[in-house]
């Protein structure tokens with residue numbers, strides 16, 4: 652694990668902790684050369700094949716999953732650490748279920764289930780990419796389905812103000 656400041660390869664662990672539901676291992680490390688501290692997350696080497704929309708397969712990469720989630724979470728209240736923890740959590744879950752093959756659609760659905768709990772803006776962004784909304788109606792249908800699911804959770808719904816989305820589209 653290279654130091655992000657000086658690229659030195661050796662560091663010591665100063666603190667380890669678990670996050671999410673106790674699966675994601677987050678470590679504080681200290682560089683043995685420049686003494687700066689940084690955080691690392693465990694990654695899992697999964698031998699899972701991902702089937703893409705065109706039917707072809709590719710190796711599952713935790714990093715790629717993480718990048719996809721990161722893009723959806725840009726400019727939201729979701730931190731990079733939380734995205735990394737989520738990617739790890741999803742990988743650990745696939746491993747514990749001994750998944751060998753998964754479609755991009757199923758993987759996208761798993762991510763969306765989690766994002767829905769974390770941040771609505773990130774959820775919608777991710778859904779836009781994965782569901783490939785054709786028009787504004789698809790988009791609004793998705794928002795309606797969230798609103799129905801979360802009717803009891805007012806705090807989350809504050810993030811998405813449907814009136815504003817309507818207004819923005821009309822202009």
Ligand SMILES: [Zn+2]
Nearest residue numbers: 654657682685
């Ligand atoms: Zn260093």
